[in-house]
Every structure is written in C-alpha cells, then in structure tokens.
Amino acid sequence: MIRLSRFVVQNPQLFVNGIKGYLKQPLTFRMFQIIMQYINRTKLMKLFPWVKTGSFSAGFPVEFARAFGIFPYYPEAYAALTGAAESTVPSIEHAESLGYSRDLCSYMKTSIGASRLNWPEDFGGSEPTDFYFSANMICDTHMKWFEGEAKVFDKPHFGLDVPSFVAGEGEERLEEYIDYIEQQLWDLIRFLEKVTGKKFNEKKFLKKIDRSTEMCRLFMDVYEYRKRHPANRYFEWLRLYMLPMVPQWNEKDAIRLYRKHLKMAQKRYGDKKVIESGREKYRVLWEGITIWYKVDLYSKVLAERGAHIVMEPYTYSIAVRKKSGLPLKDTLRQIARELLTVPFSLNLDERIKYFDRLIDEYDLDGIILFANQSCRPSSTGLQDLKEALVKKRGIPVLMLNSDHCDPRAYSEGPINTRIDGFIEMMEAYKQRRGNKSQPGWQG
C-alpha cells in the first residue's frame, strides 16, 4: 500500500487515467475482486520474510514451485493489466531511457520500467523475488528477460528449454522432445529442492495439477458456449476472464466463478445452438495477443459495425492443463506435451489445419491476424496463414499492425479505415456464403 500511495502522490494524473482505463473494462465486481485479491496478496507476501516468492514467465508450469510453497509473481500479467489501464507509456519510456530498444517486447519494457520506478503491481511494477523461472516455448524474450532480472538481483534462475516443434515433424519427433522436457522437469524438482531446502511432495504437486486441470476444464466448458449464437462471451471479456488461470493465482475462487458462469451458460442456452439470431452480424476470430490498451476496438469499433470476436487461440492457449489423475511420470510427460502443442505457438502446418477447423466450429465470417510489432514470434507466418485460409476457404482475412501494450504504435484512423474495408469484405462473403460456400474467393 505504501508503494501505491507513493505512486498516487507522485503520479496523480496517471492514477486517474488508470482508474478510468480499468472502469472501461467489462469487469464484474467479482472478477475485479478475484484479480485484485491476487495483486494484494502479491504485495502482502513481501511482508512475510518466511514466504518464498518466484517470478514466472507466462506458460511456465507453475505447479512445481507452488508445491514447494513458492508464491508466484507474474510480471507479464501486471504489464497486461497496466495495458488495460492505458498506463504503459511512462514505464515503457523509462525502460527505453535505460537502454531497452523501442523494438523490444512492450510487456517486458512496461514491467522493467515500472519496476525500476518502484511502481506497484497495479501499474506494472514487480518487486524482486527469491527465484526466477522462465521457458522459451513462446519466445526467447521470456528466457532472457527473467534470466536478466535474476542476474540483476543476484537470484537463482531456472530456464526450461522447450524445443521448437517445426512444420513437417510428426509424433515420433514430439516424443523425443517430450523426453527432453520431462528430464528437465525432473531437474526442476531437484532445483527446487536445492533452493528451498524442502523435499518434493508428490501428493501436494499432483493436487495442484488436479486443481489447475479443473480450472482449465471449467474455463473451456464456458468457452464452448462461444460456439453458440450469439456467443456467450466476447474477447473484451475473455481477455480478463482468463487472467486467474495465467498465474494460477486464486484457483479456488476462480473455480467457483467459472462453475457459476458455466451454470449460467447451461441455463441460458440449454441444448439450443441458436437462442437469438441476428445479434452478431459478423463472427470474427482474433489471432494474436489482445491490444490491451484499446478495449474500444472490440467493444465499440468492431461491435458498432456488428462484428464480434468469438474466438481467440490466445485465450484458448491459457487453459493449458488438459489431464490430471495420472501417475507422476505421466503427469510430467503430459505437461511436456501441453507445452509443445499450445495453440498459440503451433507450427504453420498445424496452425492452418487448426484455423480451418475453427472456421466451422465457430461459424466464422472473418479472421483478424494481429501483426504485433513487439512480438515477432507471434507475427511470423501470418502471411502464409492468411494465404492458405483465403485460398482454401475464401474467408476474409485482415492483417492489422500495431503493438499489444504500447499505444504509441496504434493509429486509430488507418486502423478504423481498414476495419471498414474488412466489414465490407465480410458482408460480401456472407452474401456469397448465403448461396453457397465459395472456395478460392480472393477477398
């Protein structure tokens, strides 16, 4: 609270803007409460010197550390929330003043800038932790960012090396990679035993996995209702709704919340595929990270034109745990498989097949591919994906250039103009589709 109070005194305008940004989000009181409970616990943990803390990159299997009683910090999630609060520019610019290039990941710069300014987690900061954990299945930045922070604060770092499962490789290759990751997960257990001085508690670990799986399963069950007409939730909701899963930060409350929403969806839809026709003029898939600071893009610009984002591999990828109840070795192998096959980082062959399937499952009218200037790994291959989908399905695809957390890269006018064009393409596509599917249409 001291850091937050100091931040408010030093940055009153930024604080007001941040609150306004948070208020723009389609958050229910309960969701806001669950998110803030975690943020507040994060701050509180520093007051208990006997509690060990760890910083984690997104996607790192956190259950291992949690089984050792380590409290997880997620600098990336704090940066995302700061993005939603439309307050990233000062911290990004501070990171740039320290030598971080404008071209680097804006999550990382938000976090490093805000941390060095000693800002609270609500505005992107992250205090030093006892340990650092990162993996490279999404990007090298994760690995280097956390390794760098560990070095700066002279703390141990564990880097999980996840091989790239490239196009053209099959199950046999996947198994080889699973072997490699499984071995590293055993190393992770030994690393944790060494740095905490505690013995690995298998039962406790498997229970953590059970709970994660339950949380992901419930999230996915709610997600399934997005296939209905209208979809039960849109991207502007999901992008915050998924947050409790990222750091597994408050599983019990998140499970209760997801269970409640599942019941609501079951009641609302029953067995019906369509409960209200015409509410969604265009059903759209968004590929890539969300543009955190521009909720209006989804809730106004697109929505006012009748377009709604009903599917995003990004949010889908967060619900990574798929199986529980397995013996320890099999659990480790299952985690390894999940790390290698997360939809967000599929290779081009698999990505094309996956999107082809999603077009039917979600009854899509268009696809927006987010070419994200500070996330080059997620931008690579988009042109081929676009060409393959247009060629095979004739579906309109819009490539949108900007940045996920840096509003300086967002050009309102040109983006809205391109969206207008995209809407026209989807209208034409829908009319053609009304008669018959038109493969090969070059929209």
Place this chain on the structure above:
Amino acid sequence: MQTFAYFDTGHEFPEEIVMAAGFTPYKVLGDVHQSSDPADSYVHNYVCPFSRSCLTEGMTKSENWAGIAFCHGCDVTNNQYDIWKYHVNTDFLYWINTPANNNERSRTFHIHELRRFIDHLEKKYNVTISSDKLKSAIQTSNAIKSRLRELAGLRSTKDIPNTEYIEIMRKAVQSPKDELMKALEARLKDWHQRPQFPENKDPMLVTGSDITFSEAMETFEMAGIRVVRDDMSLGERYFAKSIAETGDPVEALVDYNCSIPQPPTRLPFTARLDYLRKCLRETKVKGVIYQVLKFCEPHTLDMPFFVQALKKDGYKILAIEREYTPTIDQQLVSRLETFRDMV
C-alpha cells in the same frame, strides 16, 4: 563437390558433419546489395532484415544446394523455418534443435540431435558418415580455425583493414575447405608482412549482432577504428576454440559448441560477458562498441546489462544501432568519430 547450405544465426551448425558426408558447408549470409522483396512478401518489415535477406537467398539460389539445415537460434530462425519450408525449393530441409541451455542435460539432448542429423543425412544421400570421416573433418576444421586465430591475432599489431577480416571470415563459412586453406596460407604470409598497426587508427573491441557484410566494417574504418577483437559468429566465435580430435567425434562437437564464445541465445548470458572480459584482459583496446542490427532482439535484450557491466569494469563503451544497408551512414561515422575522440 556439392554445397550444403545452412541457416544459423549463431555458430551452432556442425559443419564437420556435412564435410564428412562429402559436402561443402555453405553458411547462408544473404546479400545486402540485393533487395529482399521476395522474402518481404512473407515476413514483416519489422523482423530482422538479415533474416529476410537470407530467405531471399534461399528462394533464389536453393537449386545450387544439395540440402539445407537450420539450427535453433534466435526466434527468427525458429519461426522462419516454416516459411522456408513453404517457399524455398529443396529436397531436404532439416531442423536441428540445438538447445538453449548449456548444461549436462542439454549436452545429452544435443548429442542426440546431431546423431539424428547424421542418420537423416546418411539415409537421404546414401552416404556413410563414419567416425573416421568425422575425425578427419574435425582435423580440417581445426587447421582452419588455427590459421584464423593466427590471422585474427595480427589485427592488433599489423595494418589489417576491417574489411579484409570480414571478407576472409565470409570465405571461411562459404568456400570449399581446401580452397579456403590455400587462401588462408596466402593471407597469413601477406598479413605477416604488413606494416605495423597504424598510428592514426584506434584499436577497439566490437560485440553485438553479427556483421555479415564489408560495408558495415568499412563504417568503423572510416571513423578510424580498427576492430581488433570481437565475439561474433563471423569472427572469434567461429575460431576461438578447437574441437577435440580424440574420443567420440559427435560428443567432441557438442563439447566444442558448449565451450565456444556463446551467442546471446544461449543461457547463461553471462558466459558471453566472461568471454568479452577475457578479450579485454588479453588485448589492449581503446574502447568497446556494442552494435546491434535493427530488430536484432537477442543482442538488444543483452545490451543494457552488458553496457552497464562493462562500464562498471571501467571500459569506455558505445552502444549503437545500425541498419542493414551497404550505404555508409555518415551520422554513424560521426558518432564513432566522437567516441574515438572521447576515448
């Protein structure tokens, strides 16, 4: 002898394996003088321009190559493999997942990766890559590295323009090895007879993104800076160490890879810093230049920490970003000249 191409943003590729298979290894380095339009159709312009130039080379010259291999390097190489698979015409495109870590676990995995590569080459080209052939290739490689070390050592005592160094390094990774050996011998004789290090130049260490074309080196020359030490892949990373000639040759290749000056994509990143400090202890330089190619993430990520660490050690250091262009940037020359005046 046919060439076998490889795309590798560090020095991860085991050239000796394709040499033992009877091929000339050829490192894809792109061409800064050619437009990268073909590649730009598939890769965004905010992605590493060097990689786009390499993709262009792949799209236009792959018919000259028996096959192509990739090594796991930076995000660019990892993600562009798929794009090469879609747009580069070749019968054989292979992925070697060189590990990001540098420990016993990753060593075992790396050995597996190299044996798997050997197995695929043997099957594809109907050749046998025996231990003896590998050992012979390692000996050739070591002879080259030894001569390159000797040549590079002369940079701080003789009048060796930066461009000559980069040209011989390009040749080292693109020419047939017997031809290269002759060129190295001739160059050694020539460089030994050169005048002493010129008084109007200042010796410096250059680190950061790989410099792959002469004009980038010419920029330093124009500012009166001589690059006498470096840790680049087209530089000391390639020849700083020799490969063990005894024992299992595949394991020797992996051990070699773990011991060379590390690229920024490998953990721990402090290994690279240690090598730079070693260079700075060994060779007296006036300053350090940390240069990054626009959009080169791994080096850009390391830069703030490295610059601070070396400054703390008491070295004068300049951090610059450069474009991928053969045009000499006069603004950059001015900055380098100012730095030179300062040191």
